[in-house]
Structure formats: structure tokens, C-alpha cells
Amino acid sequence: MKRTTLLAIPAFLALSSAASAATVTYNAAFVSNYLFRGLSQTDDGPALQGGADVKNGNAYAGAWFSNVDKPDGAEGLPVEMDVYFGYNNQFDGFNLDMGVRTYNTLFDVGREETEFKLGTSPAKGLSVNMHRGVKAQYWYPEVTFEKHLPQRLYLDVAVGMWMVDDADDKALTARVEVARDFPEFHKIDLFIAADFISDDTPYGDNNDKDDSDLNFVIGVRKNF
Structure with a gap:
């Protein structure tokens, strides 16, 4: 287990210390493929996922887990653990959301x-975000839109762009998801999504x- 993972574990445990003054929610999901910005993290296989979120005023934090594909010869558990925190600054008619997320794996x-x-969120259901990866040195601008539809359906749309500093390629990503909640079945959600990436080697060069790649994903999830 690497040092970044060891540092992330106390951060996750610290979430419970704020529980008395904050709102704590939990989530669990089973998906046919774990896709992260157009790239499969499970070699196109299924994933079991879950996490916890804490919100206290404009501050938030959380931890999230998923099984992932482990490289041949790697030692440890085939698990990804993400820890994140941030603060959503609220101004008069404007917000500025600043956050940090660490992606950790439990293998060497x-x-x-x-x-x-x-x-920022300039309109209801609309978010515009810029992400910067420190180690891999990439930018990932993204626009997301969420909307509730009739018959307890809701729509999620996300469009982003992989832009890696030392790569010759850029990759457009897009995801469209339609979900329906079933309160009569323990409040679970069922969803189907189409996930597209224009170049499945966004870290590559002109020789790749x-x-x-276009993938379709189905899944079931529940919030607690």
C-alpha cells in the first residue's frame, strides 16, 4: 500500500468526527463497466462501488471505493479509493466550487x-468545471447538465476534453445517462448510459x- 493511500485512510476516518454537525449520506452501486471519462477501469468488466459523503454548510468531503483492473504481477487488492474535499463558495447570484480529489489504488x-x-453552476442543473491532474499533468474541462423528467426519470449529460501536457492527442468525451428511481423497491435507481471517447489513448502521441470508443453501461444504485 502506497503512502498516498495511507494518508487517505485517516482522512476518510475523520469524516465521522464531523457527523454531529453535518449531513452524512452513503451510496452503493453495481455497474456493468466502470468508465472514467470514457476510459474503462475494469477492462470492460463489472464493478461494485460505494462511498460516503459529508456536507457541513458549504463545505463537503467524501470517500469512494470501486474494484478496478489490476495489472499482471501487481500485489495488493484490486481496489480504487478516492478521497475528496472542497468548499462551494456562495456569492450574490454566483458560486465558486473549489475542491481536491486524490485517486488511490490498494495495489503496489x-x-x-x-x-x-x-x-461554477451558472444555471439550475448546469455545472462548468476545470480539473487539473498534478502527477499526470493534464487539464480536463467539463460541462455537466442534470434534469428531472416525467415518470420519475432523470437525465445526466456530461461533455469533457482530455488535454495532457506532454501528449500530442486530445480526446473529447461525452456521456448521456437516463435513470429511473423505484421508491417501491427500497428506493433504488436503475440507469443506462452511452459513453463516448474520441481517442481511447489520450496520453498517446501521433503514432498511436x-x-x-463507444460503450453502453447499465447499473443499479442506491443512496442511504
């Missing part, structure tokens, strides 16, 4: 990353194949 050949976020 991990893909650790620290990512900073700066974002630059293949686009």
Missing part, C-alpha cells in the same frame, strides 16, 4: 493522482491509432 503498481477542481 497504482495509478495515484491528485486533482484540483474549480467550478487514435481509435474512438
